[in-house]
Amino acid sequence: MNVxxxxxxxSLPRPETPAANLERAQVLLKEFERSGESSSEKFVKSLPPQYLTGYGGNTSCVEVTEGKDQIIIDGGSGxxxxxxxxxxxxxxxGKAKISILMTHFHWDHLIGLPFFVPMFIPGNEITFYAVQEDLEKYIRLMFTKPYFPVDFSWLPSKINxxxxxxxxxxxxxxxxxxPYMLDHPDPCWGFRVERGGKAYAHCVDTEATRVSEAELGEDVAxxxxxxxxxxxxxxxxxxxxxxxxxxHAVAGIGLDIAMRExxxxxxxxxxxxxxxxxKILKAKEQTRSYFELRKQENKAAKKPFHEVEWEFGYEGMEIEL
Ligand SMILES: [Zn+2]
Ligand SMILES: [Zn+2]
Structure with a gap:
């Protein structure tokens, strides 16, 4: 399985503004001068890719594949x-069967749908899945004047x-x-996607107000x-x-759940x-301190805990399970 x-x-796409690009270029040029490195190519290679490119500005969209099979989760600008x-x-x-799972219907999870070109190709079949009973109403609304010029009834693909x-x-x-329930101001459902003994847990958006096994109940699965x-x-x-x-949550809550589960x-x-x-780097440092502290606490209390590998995601990241 590939994710x-x-x-x-x-919440909102984050286009890189000219001012932000200029600031980034200035920081990089200063660091290049300070590094004493003569080759700009070597300098660029020595940096983590996100340091040069950022983490990405598109909103929620995840693709899960195995061979030619595919599940898409959410229709953000990605x-x-x-x-x-x-x-x-x-x-x-016009020969694709496409499956899109929707966690919920906040704008940042929908905004890419009117720009999803396969929906405009006759012959394609697109099936939307969600727990929310008004799924069809919400998707149709995205293709309604004056919000978008193409009405839902004009879409040439078959939509289920x-x-x-x-x-x-x-x-x-x-x-x-x-689908399992997450903790969000409007109902939002996470998905556990399984295949060939591997499991992917998609847990966005959530404040994770329920953390303990007792609080989570059936959703602990x-x-x-x-x-x-x-x-x-x-x-x-x-x-x-x-x-x-x-x-929304802070990374440490996710680590607590991951160590226990x-x-x-x-x-x-x-x-x-x-x-x-x-700012993401700062959050990463905080997360590292928190994780080390929790590990030490568990060790001192002789509590079993699971060693978790973790990272902050960037656009284009792929994980093979
Ligand atoms: Zn969101
Ligand atoms: Zn949301």
């Missing part, structure tokens, strides 16, 4: 880029809607996808023993205290639209 992140930004890639395959010839039952698995393109979890890490420690009930790898996404590279 590809096409959009890792939360979906536009994915759609362009898909046009080189069966979708460009499947309402999922909470915590009931559905077979989609050879995967088994099960979303996390249990997952090979990979993509988790909402929008805020720093300070912000999460200030922004109670805003519906035996999750091997965690990627934090839904970066705040105001978070530049430096």
């Amino acid at each position: 590809h992140l096409w959009g890792v930004r939360g 979906l536009k880029e994915l759609g362009m890639k898909m046009m080189a395959g069966p979708a460009g010839k 809607f499947e309402v999922m039952e909470p915590r009931k698995p559905v077979s989609i393109q050879g995967f088994e996808a099960t 979303l996390y249990r023993g997952a090979d990979l979890m993509v988790f909402d890490g929008q805020y720093t420690l300070m912000e999460v205290v200030e922004k109670v009930n805003w519906g 035996g999750i091997d790898k965690v990627i934090f996404v839904h970066h705040d639209p105001y978070a530049n590279y430096e």
Whole structure:
């Protein structure tokens, strides 16, 4: 199973402004001077890629594939880029069956849909899945004047809607996808996607107000023993205290769940639209301190804990399970 992140930004896309680009260029040039390195090529290679390019500005969209089978989760602005890639395959010839799972219907998870080119190709069949009963109404609304010039009824592809039952698995393109409830101001459902003994837990958007097994109840199955979890890490420690009930979490909460539930790898996404590279780096440092502290506490208390590999996600990141 391959998990590809096409959009890792939360709440609002984050276009790089000329002022931000200029600031970045100045920082890099200063660091190049300070490094004493004579080759700019070597200097560039010595830096982490996100230091040069940032983490990406597109909002939520994740692609899960195995061979030719594919599940797309959410239609944020990252979906536009994915759609362009898909046009080189069966979708460009009107021969694709496309499955899109929707966690919820906040703008940052929808905004890519009107720009998803495979929807405009006759012959393609697109099936939307969600727990929310009004799934069809919400998607149709995206293709309504005056919000968008192309009315839903004019779309030439065949579009289906499947309402999922909470915590009931559905077979989609050879995967088994099960929705579990997350903690968000409007109902939002995470998905556990399983295939061939591997499990991917998609946990965005969530404030994760329920952490303990007792609080999570049946929803603990979303996390249990997952090979990979993509988790909402929008805020720093300070912000999460200030922004109670805003519906997003801090990375440390995801690590607590992962250590307890035996999750091997965690990627934090839904970066705040105001978070530049430096701010995400700061959140990463905070997360590292928190993780080390929790490990020491567990060791001192002789409590078993799972060694978790974690990282902050960037646009274009791919994880093979
Ligand atoms: Zn969101
Ligand atoms: Zn949301």
